[in-house]
Amino acid sequence: MAYKWDFGLIFSYANFWAKGLGITLAYSVGTVLGGLIIGVICGMLLLYKRKWLTLPIHFYVELFRCTPLLVQIVWFYYALPIVLAVELPAWLAAGLGLTLYMGSFSTEIFRGGIISIDKGQWQAARALGMTNGEMMRHIILPQAIKRMVPPFVNQSIIQLKNTSLLYVVAVPDLMYTGSIVVSDTFRPLEVYTSVAAMYFAILYPLTLWASRMEAKVDQ
Amino acid sequence: MTNNGTPGGDVMVRVEGLRKSYGTVEAVRGVSLDVHRGQVVVVIGPSGCGKSTFLRCINLLETPSAGTLRVGDRTIDFGAGHTMPRGRDLARFRARIGMVFQQFDLFPHMTALGNVMSGPVIVKKMRESEAETIARDLLAKVGLANFTARFPRELSGGQQQRVAIARAMAMEPELMLFDEVTSALDPELVGEVLDVMKELALEGTTMIVVTHEMAFARDVADHVVVMDAGQVVEQGAAADVLLQPKNPRTASFLSRFHSTIGERKA
Structure with missing residues (x-):
């Protein structure tokens, strides 16, 4: 028996999809920006080379880089409220996990960009x-930021994909919206294909743009 | 010029008992030196003898482990109650001393003009138009009037090094330090850089030059210092030290350069 595709059903949930897409994009942008701020601050602090400062930051970075994001989100949702003895809404727990995850990678990207600048530049300045402030602002950062942008954009693209993990704590992003539509329509094939297509439609242009920019920086 | 105990106002740099160690390795082991205003002091010696480290101690790119250092009216003691400047104070101290490096170390995101303007604009907060006038004059002086808009990667090594000299001079330093500035250059480009340095010397710039260019030492230096194993083994007038070295270590080091030193002055 041949399967009869029916995408018409999918479109009748347009409002639903729009909301899901909006949440996915909002989480992506929000957690990337939050992660960027964490990365800049922690990356800068790592340059101070004071053990009491760098040790906790390294601990944070490695903790978040070396545990699965899914585990982090679940932990923030179920375990953190017990530790803090406060109720943490799902959207906040998940956002916190995603932001700290992005922050750990951004910290390494920022620090890596700075220390990649030849030591001759530092001594000349x-x-x-x-x-130190003048040197950072006028000599080191202008060169380092150029090198940080490609890895940061790549990490942001990964981050957008990672927002689909919001599904596990029932934040109604694109993926979770899909699961709801499936339970309504019993059409997993059309629904999840559409979900994939929507992620692809956002991410493919972004990756193209990223690799173009990477080529430009390499010049 | 003699170097021994000439006190008074014209001593620009006075180094006494300077030491620098890295862990258990002592790179500079008690160096004393006076440099008078307008004097050109050339420091020679085998590689690894500590001459570059010594030079980098003078503008505090390296923090000496012991001794005292006076540049102009500023005396710094690295002994027990050391007075090593920090932060803005340290930056101000360095701003009065120009330095040129072996690898040029121009800022790659700035043009030749931007590089030369960087000190006056960023450090001295000079108006851009004013700094540009100074920078253009200096680039013309080092023979690069037509290269002001070029980026470092578009310049030859010799041109880059001349930009680096102009960049240091733009700060109107009281003292210039040259750290093996021709060592990374193709042989045919060495001359153009040495010529610029000779001109600065003739204008009365106070200079300390670490180099392997013996002909330059012979022709330009007022005073030659020979270092070996972190210590000064001999110093004096260029002609004396280079042609009639008293110390056997100097003699053995110089024997490798005899063809260069023996040449007639041009």
Whole structure:
């Protein structure tokens, strides 16, 4: 018996999809920005080379890089409320997990970009009489940011995909919306195919743009 | 010029008992040196003798482990109650001393003009238009008037090094340090850089030059310092040290350069 495709059903949930897509994009942008802020701050602090400062940051970075994001989200949702003795809404728990995850990678990207700058640049800037702030702002960061952008964009693309894990704590993102539509229509084939297509439609142009930019930085 | 105990106002740099160690390795082992205003001091010695480390101690790119250092009116003691400047104070100290490096270390995201303007604009907060005038003059002086808009990667090694000299000079330093500035250059590009340095010397720039260019030492230096194993083994007028070395270690080091030193002055 041949399967009869019926995508018409999918479109009747347009409002639903729009909301799911909006939540996926909002979480992506929000957690990427949050992660960026964490990355800049922690990455900068790592440059100070004070053990009491760098040790906890390294601990944070490795903790989040070396545990699965799914475990982190579940932990934040179920375990953190017990630790803090406060009720944590799903959207916040999941957002916190995603942000800290992005932050750990951003920290490494930021630090890596800074320390990749040749030591001759630092000594030339210092020899001219620049303070650390002047050197960072005018000499090191302009060069380092160029190198940070491609890995950061790549990590952001991964982050957008990772937001689909919101599904497990019932935050109604694109993926969770799909599961609801399936339970309504009993049409998993059309629904999940559409979900995949929507992720692809957002991510493919982004990856193209990222690789174009990477080529430009390499020049 | 003699170097021994000439006190008074014209001593620009006075180094006494300077030491620098990395862990258990002592790279500079008690170096003393006076540099007078307008004097060109050339420091020579086998590689690894500590001459570059010594030079980097003078603008505090390296923090000496012991001794005292005076540049201009600023005295810094690295002994027990050390007075090593920090932060903005350290930056101000360095701003008065120009330094040129072996690998040029130009800022790759700035043009030649931008590189030369960087010190006045970023450090001295000079108006851009004013800094640009200074920078253009200096680039013309080092023979690069037509290369102001080029980025470092578009310049030859010799041109890059001349930009680096102009960049340091733009700060109007009281003292210039040159750290093997021709060692990374193709042989045919060495001359153009040495010529610029000779011109600065003739204008009365106070300079400490670490180099392997013996002909430059012979022709330009007022005072030659020979270092070996972290110590000064001999110093004096260029002609004396280079042609009639008293110390056997100096003699053995210089024997490798005899063809260069023996040449007639051009």
